Amino acid sequence: MEGPVIWLGDGYEARPLTLEAYRDACARLEGRIFGGNWGYAFDRPVKSPLPLGETFQWGLYHGDDLIGWHHAHQQGERTVYMADTGILPEHQGRGLYSRLLPHVVEVYRQAGYTLVQSHHRATNNRVIIPKLRAGFFLQGLNLYEGGLNVALTLSLDDTYREAMHVRSGFRQAVGETARRLGLNLGPGEEREKAAPCVPMPELPDTEAFDLGGGYTAHPVPYKVYWATYKQLEDVAYQSVSFDWQGAPTASGPTAPSWAWLIAREGEVVGWSAARAWNERTVYMSNTAFLPQHRGKGLYTRLLPHLLDTFQREGYPLVRSHHHVTNNAVIVPKLRAGFRIQGLQTDEHGVMAVLIHAFDPVYRDYMDARSGLTRPRGEVARRLGLHLREDEA
Template sequence: MEGPVIPLGDGYEARPISFGAYRDACARLEGRIFGGNWLYAFGPPAKPPPPLGETFQWGLYHGEDLIGWHHAHQQGERTVYMADTGILPEHQGRGLYSRLLPHVLAVYRQAGYTLVQSHHRATNNRVIIPKLRAGFFLQGLNLYEGGLNVALTLSLDETYRGAMHVRSGFRQAVGETARRLGLNVVDLGEAPAATMPRVPMPETGGEGLDLGYGYTLHRVATDIYRDVYARLEDAAYSSVSFDWAATEQVATPEVPRWNWLIAHGGEVAGWQSSKQWDARTAMMSNTAFLPRHRGKGLYTRLLPFVLDALKAEGYSLVRSHHHATNNAVLIPKLRAGFRIQGLQTDEHGVMAVLIHAFDPVYRDYMDARSGLTRPRGEVARRLGLDLGEDEA
């Protein structure tokens, strides 16, 4: 492969290598890099692998020491597949993956690819987070010999990127995206700028919790939260939900709820509502910030307060659902320790299901289920596995 040498800082760089050199590096180092994963051993393959098409390989070096690699190959007429990236454990946690990504993506764009795809263990947040930050979207889950994988796709075409938002229900179909989807959407021209409503912060009888930069968090009664929500819902959301076109026929069961309003300058800036999901799980069911208060790190600063409150109530797990392409929420959730656990389609669209476990044993269990780690110790015991002394 022809390609540039990529400086990564701190004495690291990525150098183009041949496919043969990449395979040799795998044979020598993959045990040290991936030895803790949990794979199913199929045995020798019965068929030769299909041809890879165009390939891309870089060796990752620290000085003159090979400490990892990146390999990708063509997959179809418009897709390049990021098939394998490995870094020795002693060089992980230094931001190498995040620094490498924009460089290799630029190479794939220049080579003429439209889509970049990859798969990762569903609980491997150390890789999933930089991928989402680089613009990849969660596109699916698959169960394979290595465990449970998430499928990620980056569109280098902005129109198709818009179509992914439409599919998830996060955005409405307009313009060229609508045309490519076969929708004859009436062009109403440039809509006048909407006047954002301003709702005074209700009296809560306290100063609230400090979220920084003039923002405070206040626990409120459910009726107050619902009143504010009804007044600001249209201003807070641009997603597209299914209209049931009928009132609810069955009364919603009453469950414990926790409602907070976020205040700024004496006005409501956003809200968070959680409720009981089952005997050991709380559900973060609704969080929103008005547009003028977004992009200020509020969600990241809010999360610890909500999680601490739900943990204090005795819940073991916290669940949440988000549009699969809503990276602005998925990234802080994953950083806070949530794990991707599923995808579901409901009236709001295609939703990612996230779970946060307060119990470290259950967090290890999720890693074992995804194949990121082998079941050992207490996890193995709770799964009823009678392991030998070398694995227990």
């Protein structure tokens, strides 16, 4: 299927291509676009390729110059798979991918698809961030010939989108979503809980972070943070965690810890806490804002201050876990330089594991592990690879 011409601004447009024209463009340009990736070279396949079903192709043009493409194909009766998008390096970083996304998604919606899926190397934040901002959710990880990939899914059905939140543990199942999941819930009205007014505790003079808009973040002892958290926990979260039924009987590990309370007009409106994970890693264990204070960019403004603190403390890595459908937190983390490094299921649900590295060599190492780049220079040396001079 050929789609419409898509105007992208600044002299760029996406013009529909035939499948053959798309393949010809790949043959001519893919070396310039993907030449720095690190994949595995299989022998020639012995089996014929599977039929693609319905396909969609656009060539990306700047004036009359072909500078990239987008290709997608049917994958089942409900799903279209965004298989390949490439833009020449000199035209990257101009927002083309973000501007293209809503147009092609609308074409897929009009064509009758319910789900849009794609895979990307796990450290390729340049592509993952626009996808998450467009409403895709992180749905899995797979190790394949190209490296470590993240699987992303966009639901064009609002009820299924809510079901993805339920599966991750980010929200409770209610209404039609619960019915579609086979849950026969009893009658009951969900009411939004009112947040109690918790005044900022009296603190010794400490240097607070100014977050703008009248918001400040104050370092506090961990026990002060914990006492405040217990008062506001029920109104800060919609997530559903496993109830362990009783307090733990074993003592927890003793490790350095940090905590902040976020205040506005003398009241606590949020918090952040962290502790040492090991001798090289800080674990950002908990950050939350009360509902009426979300969507104001506070998390984005808070992050640099926290990262500066952890770096000054001498930890080269920062780790955090988030529900895989919690894009409101995952996107600011990725924009701050965190990388998706894993998935895990724990008492809180299905969680994405994010890592931030202050060490530039370790950042390059993560890119090499994901297959986004080839191991070169110091990364190759740290991995024990003795490359030829022209490869190093």
